[in-house]
Amino acid sequence: MSHRRYDAEALLTWATACLQQAGAAPEIADAVAYYLLEGDLLGHSTHGLIRLLNNADWLAQGKSLNKGQPEVLAERAATALWDAKFLPGPYVMPKAVAKACEMAKQAGSGTIVVKRSQHIAALSAYLTLATEQGLVVSIMCSTPGQQAVAPYGAKQAVFSPNPLAVGVPSTEHPLLVDISLSMTAAGKVRQAKANQQRLPYKALITPDGQWSDDPLTFFQQPGAALAPLGGELLGYKGYGLTLFSEIWTMALSQYGRTQGHQDGDANSVWVQVLDPSAFGSQSQFIEEVDALFAQARAAQPIKPDKPVRIPGQQACLNKQRQLREGVEYSAATLKVMQRCAERYQQPLPEPL
Amino acid sequence: MSHRRYDAEALLTWATACLQQAGAAPEIADAVAYYLLEGDLLGHSTHGLIRLLNNADWLAQGKSLNKGQPEVLAERAATALWDAKFLPGPYVMPKAVAKACEMAKQAGSGTIVVKRSQHIAALSAYLTLATEQGLVVSIMCSTPGQQAVAPYGAKQAVFSPNPLAVGVPSTEHPLLVDISLSMTAAGKVRQAKANQQRLPYKALITPDGQWSDDPLTFFQQPGAALAPLGGELLGYKGYGLTLFSEIWTMALSQYGRTQGHQDGDANSVWVQVLDPSAFGSQSQFIEEVDALFAQARAAQPIKPDKPVRIPGQQACLNKQRQLREGVEYSAATLKVMQRCAERYQQPLPEPL
Numbered sequence: 001m002s003h004r005r006y007d008a009e010a011l012l013t014w015a016t017a018c019l020q021q022a023g024a025a026p027e028i029a030d031a032v033a034y035y036l037l038e039g040d041l042l043g044h045s046t047h048g049l050i051r052l053l054n055n056a057d058w059l060a061q062g063k064s065l066n067k068g069q070p071e072v073l074a075e076r077a078a079t080a081l082w083d084a085k086f087l088p089g090p091y092v093m094p095k096a097v098a099k100a101c102e103m104a105k106q107a108g109s110g111t112i113v114v115k116r117s118q119h120i121a122a123l124s125a126y127l128t129l130a131t132e133q134g135l136v137v138s139i140m141c142s143t144p145g146q147q148a149v150a151p152y153g154a155k156q157a158v159f160s161p162n163p164l165a166v167g168v169p170s171t172e173h174p175l176l177v178d179i180s181l182s183m184t185a186a187g188k189v190r191q192a193k194a195n196q197q198r199l200p201y202k203a204l205i206t207p208d209g210q211w212s213d214d215p216l217t218f219f220q221q222p223g224a225a226l227a228p229l230g231g232e233l234l235g236y237k238g239y240g241l242t243l244f245s246e247i248w249t250m251a252l253s254q255y256g257r258t259q260g261h262q263d264g265d266a267n268s269v270w271v272q273v274l275d276p277s278a279f280g281s282q283s284q285f286i287e288e289v290d291a292l293f294a295q296a297r298a299a300q301p302i303k304p305d306k307p308v309r310i311p312g313q314q315a316c317l318n319k320q321r322q323l324r325e326g327v328e329y330s331a332a333t334l335k336v337m338q339r340c341a342e343r344y345q346q347p348l349p350e351p352l
Numbered sequence: 353m354s355h356r357r358y359d360a361e362a363l364l365t366w367a368t369a370c371l372q373q374a375g376a377a378p379e380i381a382d383a384v385a386y387y388l389l390e391g392d393l394l395g396h397s398t399h400g401l402i403r404l405l406n407n408a409d410w411l412a413q414g415k416s417l418n419k420g421q422p423e424v425l426a427e428r429a430a431t432a433l434w435d436a437k438f439l440p441g442p443y444v445m446p447k448a449v450a451k452a453c454e455m456a457k458q459a460g461s462g463t464i465v466v467k468r469s470q471h472i473a474a475l476s477a478y479l480t481l482a483t484e485q486g487l488v489v490s491i492m493c494s495t496p497g498q499q500a501v502a503p504y505g506a507k508q509a510v511f512s513p514n515p516l517a518v519g520v521p522s523t524e525h526p527l528l529v530d531i532s533l534s535m536t537a538a539g540k541v542r543q544a545k546a547n548q549q550r551l552p553y554k555a556l557i558t559p560d561g562q563w564s565d566d567p568l569t570f571f572q573q574p575g576a577a578l579a580p581l582g583g584e585l586l587g588y589k590g591y592g593l594t595l596f597s598e599i600w601t602m603a604l605s606q607y608g609r610t611q612g613h614q615d616g617d618a619n620s621v622w623v624q625v626l627d628p629s630a631f632g633s634q635s636q637f638i639e640e641v642d643a644l645f646a647q648a649r650a651a652q653p654i655k656p657d658k659p660v661r662i663p664g665q666q667a668c669l670n671k672q673r674q675l676r677e678g679v680e681y682s683a684a685t686l687k688v689m690q691r692c693a694e695r696y697q698q699p700l701p702e703p704l
Contacts, residue, residue, distance in 0.1 A: 073631075073632070074630060074631055074632060076458070076459055076460035076630045077429045077430060077458070077459040077460065078429060078430035078459040078461045079459070079460025079461050079626070079627075079630045079631065081630075081632060107428055107429040107431070108428035108429065108430045108431025108432075108463065109431050109461055109463050111461050113631055136599065136600075136604075138596070150651060151648040152660070153653055153654055153655070153658055153659075153660050153661070154648075154651035154652060154653055154654065154660045155651075155652055155653070155654045156651040156652040157651075158647050158648050164593075166592065166595075166596045168595075168599050168603075175599070177592035177593075177596060179588070179589045179592050179593075180589075181589075183586060200585060201585050201586070205654065209654040209655075229582060229586065229589055230581060230582070233552060233553050234535060234553070234581065236531070236663070237531045237532075239663070240518065240529035240531050240663050241516075241529075241531075241593075243518075243520075243527060243648075243662075243663065244490070244518045244529060247520050247527070247640075247641060247644065248488075248626075250644070251628070251637055251640035251644065252488075252628060252631045252632075252637070253631065253632075254631065254632040254633070254636045254637060254640055256640045256644060257643070258640075258643055274431070274463070274600075274604065275431075276603070278426060278428045278431045278433075279425075279426055279433040279465055279604045279606065280425070280426060280433060280604075280605075280606040281606070284606045285603055285604065285606060288602060288603035288606055288608045288610075289599060289603050291608060291609070291610055292595070292598055292602070292608060292609070295510050295609065296503040296506075296510050296595075299503050299506035299507075299509075299510050300506060300508040301505055301506055301507070302505055302506065302507045302557065302561040303505070303561075308503045308504070308505050308506045309505070310595075311588070311591070311592050311595065
């Protein structure tokens with residue numbers, strides 16, 4: 001049997017205990033365990049509890065700050081810059097989203113840029129903090145210490161595979177978009193390598209300028225670079241989007257690849273919340289979103305048995321099912337979780 | 353000879369006269385002529401004076417409002433909703449960017465959402481209004497009356513080919529990104545049809561679900577749909593970005609496909625300006641941007657004779673060259689401009 005299922009509540013208790021054992025203050029352990037698990041619940045298995053070991057090790061080694069608060073470096077009515085001082089990302093992010101929501105309710109929009117947040121894991125895990133209040137949210141992040149994505153026309157990596165996430169409330173379920181602006185993300189290349197598979201498309205450019213779907217080329221020295229979204233002919237679009245995300249996160253926070261090149265997986269983050277009721281009635285906003293989703297769903301599918309889906313639809317179903325029936329893990333992920341259990345002397349819960 | 357060159361100043365005078373003849377108030381004629389020409393200067397030939405005839409006809413037929421101001425429907429410290437009442441887009445947009453700049457200098461960010469703007473032409477023409485003040489800007493727009501782009505997995509169009517533009521100041525030249533979130537835009541399909549060429553890639557999905565590069569399929573009844581950026585395997589990313597732009601423009605302005613389905617080319621628009629000095633020092637922001645561009649430019653190119661370029665670099669060179677040597681037009685564009693000259697009895701200037 002290749003997958004096993006675990007009770008979500010038991011996983012939360014276990015993960016919290018591992019993090020406390022690694023030295024995290026209680027409120028930090030709670031937040032990190034909760035939002036990593038949320039990544040798994042939504043189906044983002046590359047950004048769930050598979051990263052608990054990393055998060056615990058960073059705390060134990062002092063690469064993450066184990067207590068304290070982000071520092072506010074600058075603030076106006078609708079914007080702020082925070083220095084997270086390497087506090088764990090899943091602890092920092094809910095605070096940044098909450099502050100952006102508070103600003104948006106006053107000023108119409110609220111933008112928090114955060115430098116030196118330790119890795120923030122799944123961006124989509126933080127979106128419902130805003131959508132549950134009827135607000136819309138966008139999040140971008142970059143990794144100053146990571147060079148994995150090539151500019152358009154280059155065979156050498158400069159940028160990180162930066163994600164963009166968007167959350168919008170609607171009647172049925174929130175829209176949850178969470179995509180990288182490159183053809184694929186480093187986590188998916190690692191996953192393909194672990195599973196001894198090729199990538200589903202040629203997303204890599206080798207040092208001799210060839211397009212490749214072989215994940216091993218990414219780990220060679222020198223390694224292949226990820227191509228920006230759009231690929232060989234339209235990669236200038238993904239390149240433009242990547243510059244957008246690098247500038248909105250790193251240049252605005254004034255903490256870029258020069259300052260942060262040895263910061264490992266730590267992130268620079270952009271969070272922006274908008275209050276639809278600053279523009280018009282909240283109920284009419286929801287009607288507009290519902291109507292748009294209805295039109296998208298009604299579009300004739302290419303394959304008759306594959307109707308159009310709204311991003312977030314499957315994630316919300318994943319979460320409901322896994323809360324009910326248990327959270328599923330592959331053998332490869334369980335191996336990493338087991339290492340964490342042993343290192344921090346907190347036995348994994350029994351599978352269901 | 354297939355291209356001819358014209359003095360920019362003479363074109364501006366000519367285009368302004370055509371628009372006044374079509375009924376535009378002087379300040380409206382000035383702005384529309386200026387920003388359409390700016391599109392040509394930057395190299396966006398599908399969104400330059402080729403659209404003067406349309407703009408003049410809309411004014412003459414009352415589809416564009418020929419005088420007046422956008423109405424402010426709602427405002428907070430950092431956000432506003434405007435109703436442009438079908439004023440010409442090139443008249444509305446500089447005002448929206450200016451207001452967003454003013455807000456950003458106070459609140460850190462300024463966001464103007466505009467409904468019922470007549471077609472805004474080239475988004476990149478408005479970016480330097482912010483970057484010249486040291487501010488960063490993003491613009492998105494959608495077209496409630498246009499259904500040209502399919503949701504991911506569908507063969508039927510629901511959305512418009514929405515552009516996203518981004519402007520950032522730097523020492524050498526501003527970053528100017530201006531891309532559509534679909535694999536191509538309707539203007540480029542029209543251009544390919546006019547030039548009797550195939551598209552450079554299969555960007556169209558026919559009503560029987562086939563991928564095609566034949567522009568004629570787009571104009572059949574029922575027509576082919578444009579695919580979202582990312583195409584057959586990664587189109588969920590362009591679909592997510594398209595939903596993002598449709599919601600940020602149409603749902604926030606509460607004027608979507610239901611209300612605007614008969615509004616032709618009129619746009620819903622999102623303009624957001626950020627003040628880098630709200631987050632830290634302006635000079636350090638510019639240093640970060642310069643350093644990022646230097647790293648991108650230093651990346652080894654796939655083709656040794658094609659070094660990496662920064663978006664906006666070529667556009668700025670185009671503008672300098674065409675201001676110096678004249679603005680170049682193809683025979684097909686000149687044919688449309690000649691029709692405008694005749695209809696509004698303003699003879700085209702002599703070529704250089």
